[in-house]
Amino acid sequence: MNFVEFFKNTFVGIFRDKRKFFYVVVLLFCSLIAFSILAFKNNFDMYVNETVTKNIGFRTLSVSPKQDKEDLGLSELIPLDHVVDVYSFMYGTMSVESSFKNENVEGTIELLYGSPDIQPNVIMGRGFKSDDSNVAICPNIFYPDSSAYELQLDNKYVINGDSLLNNEFEVYYTESIFDFDTNTFEEGKKFTKKFKVIGIYDNTSVMNFNNQCYIMSNDIKQMVSEVGSDNIGENSYPYFDLVVDNLDNIEEVMGKIKDLGFRNVSVKNYFDSDMLQTIEVSSIIVVTILVFLTIIISSSYIKKLVINDSWKIGMLKTLGYNQQDVLKKYFGETSLINFFIYLFSFLIFGIIFLLLKFTILSFVQYIGVNIRVSLFPVIVTFIIIVIIPLITMFYNIYKYCKQNIIDLLRKSDQK
Amino acid sequence: MKKKKSLITLKNVTKNYISRHRNILVLDDISVEFLSGTFYLIIGHSGNGKSTLINILGLIDSKFDGNYTIYGQNISTLNDKDLAKIRMQHIGFIFQDFYLESYLKAIENVIVPMYINKDISKESRKSRAMELLDKVGLKDRIHHFPRELSGGEQQRVAIARALANDPDIILADEPTGNLDSTNEKMVFEQLKKLSKDGKCVIVVSHSDLAKKYADVVYELDDHKLREVKK
Ligand SMILES: Nc1ncnc2c1ncn2[C@@H]1O[C@H](COP(=O)(O)OP(=O)(O)O)[C@@H](O)[C@H]1O
Ligand SMILES: [Mg+2]
Secondary structure (H helix, E strand, O other): OOHHHHHHHHHHHHHHOHHHHHHHHHHHHHHHHHHHHHHHHHHHHHHHHHHHHHOHHHHEEEEOOOOOOOOOOHHHHOOOOOEEEEEEHHHOEEEEEEOOOOOOOOOOEEEEEEEOOEOOOEEEEOOOOOOOOOEEEEEOEEOOOHHHHHOOOOHHHOEEHHHHOOOEEEEEEEEEEEEOOOOEEEEEEEEEEEEEEEEEEOOHHHOOOOOEEEEEHHHHHHHHHHHOOOOOOOOOOOOEEEEEOOHHHHHHHHHHHHHOOOOOOEEOOOOOHHHHHHHHHHHHHHHHHHHHHHHHHHHHHHHHHHHHOHHHHHHHHHOOOOHHHHHHHHHHHHHHHHHHHHHHHHHHHHHHHHHHHHOOOHHHHHHOOOOOOOHHHHHHHHHHHHHHHHHHHHHHHHHHHOOOHHHHHHHHHHO | OOOOOEEEEEEEEEEEEEEOOEEEEEEEEEEEEEEOOOEEEEEOOOOOOHHHHHHHHOOOOOOOEEEEEEOOEEHHHOOHHHHHHHHHHHEEEEOOOOOOOOOOOHHHHHHHHHHHOOOOOHHHHHHHHHHHHHHOOOHHHOOOOHHHOOHHHHHHHHHHHHOOOOOOEEEEEOOOOOOOHHHHHHHHHHHHHHHHOOOEEEEEOOOHHHHHHOOEEEEEEOOEEEEEOO
8 A cells, every 4th residue: 555545545534434533633622732732831931031031120129228327238238149239229220312313203212220240132242341331232123212112113213233233322311400499300401422332132032122222330320410310318219229140049139138137128020930830830730631631532542443443453464464564554544643633733723823923912022022833832742642642552553463363353243 | 177276284183272271172183175166165063163163274263283284385384474475365254244344435345455465556456346346246336335235235345355365265154144045145156156266165154055055065063074965
């Protein structure tokens, strides 16, 4: 029998035999669920590993200062192990107008506190060095407009990393003076500062907005002081931002800070670890159930196919089929059917996946979720849907086709 | 008429079943020769070992003492694969229960044995199967499933299947046990025709009708096989 014939016979068989058809439909369903769950879990893991953990906010602690200390406790915090930097939260970020302004975009960008230890992965150009000043690391999809905060980019006016790298831009900001008589801020001196774009980073992969550029800590400290917003009286340090070197050391550092007597210590961007665990555990449960379900379904099907119909094997052998021929027939059929189920469900899954990705889920890409199908669900589903049933099949068919013909034929006489 | 050839020779064949640590003697020192172009009938009371004997002849039971020679080859020198090949080339088996695959049409059932026969090309399988079904009188039934056929028709499909690889030896274990007398007659006529075409046909049957078609009748009694004069 050549492959085309074998293929044809197998598929004709599916449509004639209700039992086979049912098996195919159920397993197809299992396969689809396996793909979906595994792809979801995989994407979620990648999201947590690649995106969430790279956002510096997840390893930044907010610490209330000690008001009774002259330096507000800063000297106690700086020497702690794993602490990369401590600064007033006011230096963390600053919104400014910039020379990117034209008739299409406002030019509004947000500058973020940076240093050699506090910077994103640079994908073009270079990162910060300790003696840098007047340099910036900007997004690869740069959109200097306040609508970037709403994730509403007008693709026509987006500036790509290639054209941004090594360019210079200016930012404009104004001193604001608090007038105690009128209780209002008044504009004071105007400032201009020049920056050179030395590096480009992927802002979506660290959950940043498309108008957020990192600059060196000294530059942002200078600018914030010039504006005067760090000098509004006694409460000029409502809290510190404390950056830890690694996500794994967060708990340890938090404990030490609390031991030193600081109050109100919390992680700036907090990720719900309970939810993380719920997703982790429930996907493992579903996958385990699926594995068992597949084993039960395919082994009960194979049982029907091989054991209850053992007379068919007996008859084939009577007709002159040898052990190898029988094995080839049954094993080949199961491989083909299960591989077809796998491919077909992969196809359906792929279509649904692409539809979802470009419709309902398209927004999530802007918050750094890059949904994709990696090898993980493809391989695991293959194991569940193809490999496991084939092993079950091989085991059973081998056991049965070794039996003598009379016993095989007689089994059906008894039922 | 062609000269009859010796196809199968049994010499001192003895068969014991071991059941619950007890030996059950079924066949005791049987020696017999089967020739081509002859219709053999084996009769005997139920439980006398007729099926046991025909299973041995059909190479589907090879656990026995004594010598079995087929086409001059002693089967004790052959492995499972060789035995399967002999079954494929030389033996056609017909059972009381037909054993047709219910999800295959008549013609597809007939083709099943041809898949493992390299001498039958892919292109000729269909026409050959149609020819065989025509021969057993099922020309208009080739695309029917077994459930759409009567018992007699199903048995004739089974006969066509047994003939798929053109064997010289046809074995039938109570082939009409499930059939009415009209169908019974038709089946025996088919088998008779085959023996006239030069095949060695060995039939186990209770039927009185069978005796009319048989060239040689053996009775299995008291573990021994002896020829009965008609
Ligand atoms: N597998 C077996 N194990 C033990 N005894 C068996 C087995 N097969 C058949 N027998 C016994 O062998 C005897 C002959 O059986 P069988 O050849 O089927 O007789 P027949 O076909 O003439 O009715 C019976 O007594 C039966 O019980
Ligand atoms: Mg019997």
